[in-house]
Amino acid sequence: MSLLVIGTLALDKVETPYEARDEALGGSATFFCFAASNFHQVGLVGVIGDDFPMGEIAKLEAHGVDTRGVEKAAGKTFRWAGRYEADWNTRTTLDTQLGVFENWMPTVPDEMTNARFVFLANAAPAVQSAALDQCENPEFVMLDTMNLWIDIARDELLALIRRVDGIVLNDEEARMLTGQRNLIKAARAVLALGPKYVILKKGEHGAFLVGKDVHFSLPAYPVDNVVDPTGAGDSFAGGFMGYISAARNTDPLTLKRAMLYGTVTASFCVQGFSVEELVRHDRGRVEARFNELLSITSF
Amino acid sequence: MSLLVIGTLALDKVETPYEARDEALGGSATFFCFAASNFHQVGLVGVIGDDFPMGEIAKLEAHGVDTRGVEKAAGKTFRWAGRYEADWNTRTTLDTQLGVFENWMPTVPDEMTNARFVFLANAAPAVQSAALDQCENPEFVMLDTMNLWIDIARDELLALIRRVDGIVLNDEEARMLTGQRNLIKAARAVLALGPKYVILKKGEHGAFLVGKDVHFSLPAYPVDNVVDPTGAGDSFAGGFMGYISAARNTDPLTLKRAMLYGTVTASFCVQGFSVEELVRHDRGRVEARFNELLSITSF
Numbered sequence: 060m061s062l063l064v065i066g067t068l069a070l071d072k073v074e075t076p077y078e079a080r081d082e083a084l085g086g087s088a089t090f091f092c093f094a095a096s097n098f099h100q101v102g103l104v105g106v107i108g109d110d111f112p113m114g115e116i117a118k119l120e121a122h123g124v125d126t127r128g129v130e131k132a133a134g135k136t137f138r139w140a141g142r143y144e145a146d147w148n149t150r151t152t153l154d155t156q157l158g159v160f161e162n163w164m165p166t167v168p169d170e171m172t173n174a175r176f177v178f179l180a181n182a183a184p185a186v187q188s189a190a191l192d193q194c195e196n197p198e199f200v201m202l203d204t205m206n207l208w209i210d211i212a213r214d215e216l217l218a219l220i221r222r223v224d225g226i227v228l229n230d231e232e233a234r235m236l237t238g239q240r241n242l243i244k245a246a247r248a249v250l251a252l253g254p255k256y257v258i259l260k261k262g263e264h265g266a267f268l269v270g271k272d273v274h275f276s277l278p279a280y281p282v283d284n285v286v287d288p289t290g291a292g293d294s295f296a297g298g299f300m301g302y303i304s305a306a307r308n309t310d311p312l313t314l315k316r317a318m319l320y321g322t323v324t325a326s327f328c329v330q331g332f333s334v335e336e337l338v339r340h341d342r343g344r345v346e347a348r349f350n351e352l353l354s355i356t357s358f
Numbered sequence: 359m360s361l362l363v364i365g366t367l368a369l370d371k372v373e374t375p376y377e378a379r380d381e382a383l384g385g386s387a388t389f390f391c392f393a394a395s396n397f398h399q400v401g402l403v404g405v406i407g408d409d410f411p412m413g414e415i416a417k418l419e420a421h422g423v424d425t426r427g428v429e430k431a432a433g434k435t436f437r438w439a440g441r442y443e444a445d446w447n448t449r450t451t452l453d454t455q456l457g458v459f460e461n462w463m464p465t466v467p468d469e470m471t472n473a474r475f476v477f478l479a480n481a482a483p484a485v486q487s488a489a490l491d492q493c494e495n496p497e498f499v500m501l502d503t504m505n506l507w508i509d510i511a512r513d514e515l516l517a518l519i520r521r522v523d524g525i526v527l528n529d530e531e532a533r534m535l536t537g538q539r540n541l542i543k544a545a546r547a548v549l550a551l552g553p554k555y556v557i558l559k560k561g562e563h564g565a566f567l568v569g570k571d572v573h574f575s576l577p578a579y580p581v582d583n584v585v586d587p588t589g590a591g592d593s594f595a596g597g598f599m600g601y602i603s604a605a606r607n608t609d610p611l612t613l614k615r616a617m618l619y620g621t622v623t624a625s626f627c628v629q630g631f632s633v634e635e636l637v638r639h640d641r642g643r644v645e646a647r648f649n650e651l652l653s654i655t656s657f
Contacts, residue, residue, distance in 0.1 A: 145539065146539070240444065240445070241582050241584070242580075243580040243581070243582040244582050261563065264560065264563035264564070265563070265564070265577060267577065267580075267654075274580075274653075274654050275654060275655070276577040276580065276654050276655055277577065277655070278564060278566065278575040278576065278577055281541075281542040281566075281573075281575065282542070283540050283542040283543050285540075312657060315657055316657070354573075355566075355573050355574060355575050356574070356575055356576070356655065356656075357655075357656050357657070358611060358614055358615070358656070
């Protein structure tokens with residue numbers, strides 16, 4: 060096993076200005092898996108309730124995701140409900156039901172503990188730490204988090220940040236974590252917390268990567284038909300980690316190319332509801348859009 | 359004369375979260391001139407009142423700006439007052455005093471009517487049109503405007519847009535002009551109004567250029583010490599037009615390079631109050647930052 064993700068599998072209720080859907084497949088690890096599996100096989104560690112539609116697990120497996128680390132627990136699957144405003148940038152969480160995720164602690168299957176690349180998708184820092192504890196000397200660990208954990212579990216999160224190689228944050232999270240409004244200053248402040256690399260995501264305005272040996276800034280791929288932004292960040296991470304894991308390399312050039320693959324993968328994600336477009340996309344479409352993004356952003 | 363600008367010379371009152379200044383040199387054409395003169399000689403057409411500090415005219419001339427088109431009229435110089443909020447993205451106009459600009463119609467000096475490159479800086483469309491009428495077959499005309507004119511002089515503006523080669527707009531102006539919220543759709547809708555090229559500026563999030571033979575997107579240069587954003591857009595235009603005018607070329611590669619020069623020039627502008635940093639910058643500093651931006655945004 061080369062690439063491992065720990066995170067949520069969820070059922071989402073999503074309202075956009077144009078459409079509403081209930082019981083849509085969601086969760087940080089789910090989006091990551093569909094995104095990364097285009098590049099490399101992924102091992103998935105997470106938990107579902109007894110109400111989870113097993114056809115979705117079959118769909119993940121059909122995409123080459125190793126689901127042996129998905130635990131089925133008695134109770135309800137994690138549920139999230141949210142609404143997007145017409146500008147797509149304003150998201151309101153309407154409801155969160157942790158369900159079986161509430162008291163879950165991850166068990167990384169023996170076959171997966173030797174993963175070289177590990178993505179700790181958004182979850183409580185205690186859950187992320189417990190998963191990382193079970194990994195044997197991974198080459199590159201990337202962490203995601205959210206405002207909630209920065210707010211209520213800051214110390215645990217800071218301890219975890221010191222143990223990882225990279226962290227992905229959106230602009231709001233980076234400001235909240237560091238108290239710096241300017242995003243360059245915020246990114247430098249995050250680096251001072253320990254990781255070698257920070258990826259700062261700015262939604263429709265693109266993303267940048269900073270580290271001691273690299274500084275790379277990239278606009279978003281221009282999407283003119285956003286359908287549902289849910290999972291865009293996890294899809295970015297999936298494209299990024301999937302690419303570097305397949306390349307088995309983290310040199311600056313590989314990281315820069317991975318930023319493009321992450322951006323392209325996220326652009327597919329937002330063009331469909333839930334994982335619809337991620338499921339549909341294939342490596343050929345990814346490569347075509349990669350080349351298009353390259354031509355838009357370079358000479 | 360190769361490069362000509364028509365626009366305002368002003369005295370600004372600016373409040374930022376950190377500082378306030380009164381009677382600071384401002385105006386769309388002023389910023390443009392200091393920005394463009396690093397690349398090429400500029401001819402300036404504008405109007406000042408009898409209260410305008412003539413030392414500022416000398417400063418423009420010292421930067422190679424031909425000020426023979428600056429008319430001195432009886433009355434007060436155009437004055438603008440505004441305030442920036444802590445996020446730097448929210449700007450409130452506190453006061454506008456048109457002064458001598460109110461009834462002014464431009465006269466392009468005979469020596470300047472053969473300009474090959476013309477920038478119609480922000481002013482009433484009637485003023486911009488009158489200036490353009492006096493130009494003899496320029497190779498490339500670029501237009502800037504603002505919300506006010508989109509609102510109160512839409513028909514005149516649309517007629518003028520059909521006559522120019524390119525237009526620069528910020529995100530808000532593009533949405534207002536086209537009714538399209540998505541910026542890619544907005545840019546395409548602007549192209550449908552007639553110009554060959556649209557530059558859409560997104561402030562700290564960069565800018566993109568679209569046209570029939572080019573699509574180029576660029577993040578902003580990462581500035582961690584914003585002092586005063588006033589004039590950033592005009593400085594961008596100055597760097598852009600100064601570069602293509604010096605190159606006497608508008609092929610896609612030149613336009614892409616010009617986007618970088620515009621971005622770099624705007625980044626200097628915001629690092630000082632009024633034109634302070636623009637006055638201080640020189641071609642060597644511009645080239646160093648151009649190379650830095652190139653390394654941040656390419657492989």
